Amino acid sequence: MSFIKLVHGAGAREMWKLIEKVIINNVPPEYRKIENGVGLDVLDDGAAIKIGDKYLVFAIDSFTVNPIFFPGGDIGHLAASGVINDLVMMGALPIAFMDTIVVEEGFPIKDLDTIIKSMTKILFENNIALIGGDLKVMPRGSIDKITITGMGIGVAEEVIIDKNIREGDKVIVTAPIAEHGATILATQLGLLDKARDLKSDSKPLTNTVLPVIRKYAKYIHAARDPTRGGLSSTLSEWVYGTDLTIIIDRAKIPIRDHVREFLDALGVDPLSMASEGVAVLAVDPLVADEVVEELHKKGETYSTIIGYVKKAPNKIVSGKVVAITEVGGKVLVEPKSVNLPRIC
């Protein structure tokens, strides 16, 4: 008999396989989407239903992060930002939010209030209504503190579906990577006092990345926030099963020195660490420089092209990601399954 392992939740290949086995295989193709919409058939950041000439876009995510308060945010901040960013990555303007809270008996009501305030602050700053929700209490010991599920509703004229990635696309990263993952890792390992500068990058991308995605929607062939599994998992998923390969230049990937140093010391690859305020875009080469420039103007000053998509020259790299290392060599980038539980 097989059992759930931590790695099944880590956002990489083992998770995709489990989801295929227990979810996708249980859903006949005709039940994977609503006509003309986006559903389980594409496994994107969210789903969509076409209404008239627009799409209503839906994203849902459960948040189990440990600790629930961390430098740069908390589970409420993360739930709002994470769900908003899933909508943004579909090209949608978020308009409404619903949440369910599962909380442990004995949890301080003051902390619950802090978490809700933190979540709703993000929502209202982005003009998103909180239209409903649910609250459940579990007895002491049957859940560790609190989990939150967020569901977001957005509107899009055009939906960004990552399977549209194609030969020639430039890969853009909008901000320094791995900050959320490194921060949670440090807190879980009790190393935060040795890495005081670490801070989660949890933030909604509504004001910076969304306007650019909407302006260039026709040219943006894939968009993803590299949360669980990090950049390596996002890029690997994009080309998995295709005849494409993504070539990235490691030296060009934005990452802050103290984050790199902290992860290096532990032997952890920043490419496998979650970001919560970063977008990765695959953009038509015609407009890639323009998109970077627009992102800079909107405040994402670290935005840069880190690589490109090409037809795979051989089977070894087909459907895979190749990194040019700092010393000019080439290595395959595997979607890493860091056994770091409760990252988001």
Place this chain on the structure above:
Amino acid sequence: MSFIKLVHGAGAREMWKLIEKVIINNVPPEYRKIENGVGLDVLDDGAAIKIGDKYLVFAIDSFTVNPIFFPGGDIGHLAASGVINDLVMMGALPIAFMDTIVVEEGFPIKDLDTIIKSMTKILFENNIALIGGDLKVMPRGSIDKITITGMGIGVAEEVIIDKNIREGDKVIVTAPIAEHGATILATQLGLLDKARDLKSDSKPLTNTVLPVIRKYAKYIHAARDPTRGGLSSTLSEWVYGTDLTIIIDRAKIPIRDHVREFLDALGVDPLSMASEGVAVLAVDPLVADEVVEELHKKGETYSTIIGYVKKAPNKIVSGKVVAITEVGGKVLVEPKSVNLPRIC
């Protein structure tokens, strides 16, 4: 300092107060709904957004039931049925579903598969697509087995908002009450071998109750599935803060003998026990008998009028529910907070 208690999740007054304190108070009125829609302002079974001349209706619920497999269903069956029924109680035809699963490390994958099959069977039998979701794994000991959050999307021409309940309405109950609650109680107490006939009534009301609600939408002023907190909580919530009172005749409330006997032996009031396959309707007296007849035709053969709504004759019963007892007396029905954790 105050802490979360089990009673905060029990579906009655303490829960409403907590939700008002930590959720509603943190949401300014302008952020409680989308224009012309239904949101936090009414605290109904779900929310709605008006699009053209129709409503898209949304319901979200987390399921934490213990045990996860029980006579009559399992957590997957319950998640699908529960969310579907919330949509049905808003007058909406369910069309799509999303889910998030939070599962404990070490959970048998075979059981996860069984639960997903059970959930999707309900969905597909009702022609509902599964369009997306999320899966998280928590380390051993940080969650007891599994929780599921379900989010349903439905379409309605008219939305049933329970605050439309009014003087003269007849109160209809569609099926025997308390079966789910009694079953979970028996399993949690280890009494199932003494109550072998107990079985959860978990089922979607799409084929029986929904067509009647849609046909008589203009005349149905309130509709609710009496889950957590049971019938007493549903009725109390309907008139709470109004100048109305609901008079119910206890002898008319459908309940199976073995359920009543089991609960009587424990001193538990069936009116406070959850049902998962029952609807409670407040219906214009003009069509109440017709509605009951239609429900019978659709297979809900226990449907019956159990009471009515009137202007409260005095302050004692204003905003409250009054039951005529089996011996002809009158008692106030309080929304009971049975400290039964993880009922749904």
